[in-house]
Amino acid sequence: MSRVLIVGAGLTGSLCACLLRRELQNKVQIVVWDKARGSGGRMSTSRSPDPSSHSADLGAQYITATPAYAKSHHSFYSELLSSGVLQPLHGLIEGLKQKDDSKNYVTPLGMSSVVKHFLSESGADLFFEHHVTGLYRRGASWEVERKAGGSETFDAVVLTMPVPQILQLQGDLGHLLSVQQRQKLDGVEYSSRFAVALFFSPDVVLSFPWAARYVTDSPCIRYIAVDSRKRKADAAGLGPSLVIHTSVQFGLEHLERDKEDVQPIILQELHKLLPGLPQPISIKCQKWRYSQVLTSVPDCPGHMTIVNLPLLICGGDAFSHSNFDGCVESALSMLSVLKDSLTP
Incomplete structure (x- = not known):
């Protein structure tokens, strides 16, 4: 063997x-x-240190299938949809530039659930x-x-x-x-970027209407998502989670700095974009040195x-x-x- x-x-x-x-x-x-300590790679899902908050996707956010790939990779999409790992994305994504007849999918249990599904099917001996x-x-x-x-x-x-x-x-x-x-x-x-997750208590209601939003008027932030809402995972009495991705340029400029030093800069910019944002119960910052392939x-x-x-x-x-x-x-x-x- x-x-x-x-x-x-x-x-x-x-x-x-x-x-x-x-x-x-x-x-x-x-x-x-x-x-790493878990599976997923750049499709990782981070749990809140406080069990009363939803998890958050700090890497990939959703999956877009072009008509050509929806056809050639039909068996993979069909498998993930039928097993409940993927669902169509129905939430409002402000500023999303949708191409042709592409379809967007989300993962109710987080992006790492796609990876975990295939690992489970593989029967591989897995070591972290x-x-x-x-x-x-x-x-x-x-x-x-x-x-x-x-x-x-x-x-x-x-x-x-x-x-x-x-x-x-x-x-x-x-x-x-x-x-x-x-x-x-x-x-x-590769492009580089920082991602920050804010985890809130169950009594917090985030009042903006969108599930995610692409930002064009910030030198720092490129994307914000109410992650639990984007994934249609607002159930079980858990607090919402908010994910922020920085721009590629910001990531490049601050790449060699510790994420602990960069986090306050990102949060300061976030509060300019979303004034009155409630206080989170915990925060997690991730530096993606290798984010997307350029x-x-x-x-x-x-x-x-x-x-x-x-x-x-x-x-x-x-x-x-x-x-x-x-x-x-x-x-x-x-x-x-x-x-x-x-x-x-």
Whole structure:
């Protein structure tokens, strides 16, 4: 039985694990490592420290399906809709520039529920706080080192973390990359931004009519959402949650500052936009160094194969485009390579 390690429990990694299980059944042992304390990656959902408040999506906010992808990825949308993970977005989004006949979907249980659904379907052995630091070729296997110490051996390795983190790995990866591959990976660029969640007590009512709003007149804030309202999750007597995303320019200007120093600036701007906002019972700030892909790997079919034997491939939205369907495209392309490599 082949052991496959998927590094990264975000959307691409979880879907790749799920598809691999469905295709190869019990012919493969699938292991997923993530350096965080939970799954989701940039589709993470944060719980309030106070159980009386709703959770909040600090990363991706909703999923937009173009007519073309609604058709080509119909099976994925159908699966998530029928299982209740996705629902159509009906709340008012002020300033949303809707293209053609695209449809927007929300996640009643938070964006991380999409990732958790596919991880559950994968039956993978899932390990958090497993931070990969090095890859070493050992004959027909890979020895994978962790930051906490220790290493394990795998027959194939799939890397789905942001490209700069791939390039930082120690070991044999550096000299296995061709000059052309390194140039392509070096050219990947990401936007950076800060996100803040405000958690309120159950007696708070947020009076504005929208579920989310795109902001155009602030040097700092680009987007605000009443997250519980956006997800139609205003039930169970929990307090509302408010999510703020900064502009790309603000994120770039403050990227190297501690989030604790940046949070007061964001909150000051928020109170200019929403004067009289009630006092939250808790606040969480997140710095997304790698938010959305601005420049993806050129001429790429959704993945990059570094070594065929033992198999080492990279995937994720940097190898396609930075949204739900880009991650699906990448997972499908990696599945094809894995099947060819792992089946006699």
